[in-house]
Amino acid sequence: MTAKATGYLADTPLILGMMRLLDHPELHAPKTLAAWIESQLERGLDVFDHADIYGDGECERLFGDALAAYPGLRDKLRIITKTGIVLAHQDTSQWQTKHYRAEAEHVTGAIDRALGRLRVEQVDTFLIHRPDPLMEAEAVARALEEAVSAGKVRHIGVSNFRPEQWRWLHKNTDLPLSCNQAELSLAHAEPLFDGTHEAQLNDRLRWLAWSPLGGGKLAGHLPNDLLETARAQTGLSETALAMAWIHQIPGKPIPVLGSMNEERIKAALEGCRSELPRPLWFTLLEAVRGQRVP
Numbered sequence: 001m002t003a004k005a006t007g008y009l010a011d012t013p014l015i016l017g018m019m020r021l022l023d024h025p026e027l028h029a030p031k032t033l034a035a036w037i038e039s040q041l042e043r044g045l046d047v048f049d050h051a052d053i054y055g056d057g058e059c060e061r062l063f064g065d066a067l068a069a070y071p072g073l074r075d076k077l078r079i080i081t082k083t084g085i086v087l088a089h090q091d092t093s094q095w096q097t098k099h100y101r102a103e104a105e106h107v108t109g110a111i112d113r114a115l116g117r118l119r120v121e122q123v124d125t126f127l128i129h130r131p132d133p134l135m136e137a138e139a140v141a142r143a144l145e146e147a148v149s150a151g152k153v154r155h156i157g158v159s160n161f162r163p164e165q166w167r168w169l170h171k172n173t174d175l176p177l178s179c180n181q182a183e184l185s186l187a188h189a190e191p192l193f194d195g196t197h198e199a200q201l202n203d204r205l206r207w208l209a210w211s212p213l214g215g216g217k218l219a220g221h222l223p224n225d226l227l228e229t230a231r232a233q234t235g236l237s238e239t240a241l242a243m244a245w246i247h248q249i250p251g252k253p254i255p256v257l258g259s260m261n262e263e264r265i266k267a268a269l270e271g272c273r274s275e276l277p278r279p280l281w282f283t284l285l286e287a288v289r290g291q292r293v294p
């Protein structure tokens with residue numbers, strides 16, 4: 001039996017991450033990007049993941065230009081975006097230091113700036129990108145609530161939070177936290193063994209699994225003979241196996257794929273629709289970790 005999903009984004013097999021959009025200049029013209037988006041919609045992929053730091057806002061801006069050029073396109077898709085990280089080169093202070101800004105005023109401004117770049121009136125989900133030790137949870141919760149009541153944001157959530165961190169934010173608001181966007185792949189499986197996974201299930205946060213292919217690092221980790229045997233048994237490629245491996249986890253984490261390559265997206269989607277025999281699930285894990293489960 002495959003894991004069942006209910007609730008937030010339960011109808012979505014795969015989210016398309018836009019962090020690498022600047023690596024694809026061939027897609028930057030609004031017409032070309034809109035056609036690329038349409039082709040993803042045709043295969044049933046309608047959720048796109050952004051953040052204000054991706055390309056220093058340029059990824060959201062390019063996406064927004066494509067949406068603005070094709071009225072009606074926006075209504076066919078769902079947008080996730082986030083704020084809370086300031087990269088060193090973005091820090092205008094004398095310190096030029098990477099830091100976090102889960103700060104009410106910053107969050108409110110970041111939502112408006114994201115709406116402006118994306119050229120939309122509402123984002124479907126807004127996330128706090130990283131836990132911030134200086135976060136005043138009550139003030140941030142109010143900022144998020146105000147954005148929701150103003151219709152600027154539909155769902156709120158977090159990213160890279162540990163259980164006690166999301167619980168503290170949640171304690172300060174009656175709004176549900178929809179998700180935790182956190183790393184998960186065959187190359188990063190620790191949260192499945194340290195209680196984080198069960199905490200997410202228990203608190204009904206959907207796991208949006210970033211870098212499901214290890215950001216490309218997974219390639220080469222799985223021995224060829226294992227991949228060939230697995231392909232003979234399941235018909236799945238390496239990319240598809242990595243996705244099936246994630247999708248089979250209870251609560252159905254949704255991979256946030258970074259590839260914009262058609263063949264890779266197709267393979268990923270095939271994986272999301274497949275199920276692995278349980279011993280193969282563990283064999284893949286063991287091959288990447290280099291050790292058996294105890």
Ligand SMILES: NC(=O)c1ccc[n+]([C@@H]2O[C@H](COP(=O)([O-])OP(=O)(O)OC[C@H]3O[C@@H](n4cnc5c(N)ncnc54)[C@H](OP(=O)(O)O)[C@@H]3O)[C@@H](O)[C@H]2O)c1
Pocket residue numbers: 016017018019020049050129159160181182209210211212213214215216217219256257258259260261264
């Ligand atoms: N919330 C957070 O803190 C956070 C952090 C990081 C990322 N994210 C989100 O997650 C999304 C995905 O992140 P990601 O891009 O690191 O994920 P990913 O899907 O694991 O990695 C995609 C990258 O790996 C390359 N790749 C995959 N398989 C390969 C292979 N067999 N050989 C060579 N290259 C291969 C892809 O190249 P091709 O383009 O050639 O396919 C692409 O550059 C981002 O776009 C972003 O939306 C969120």
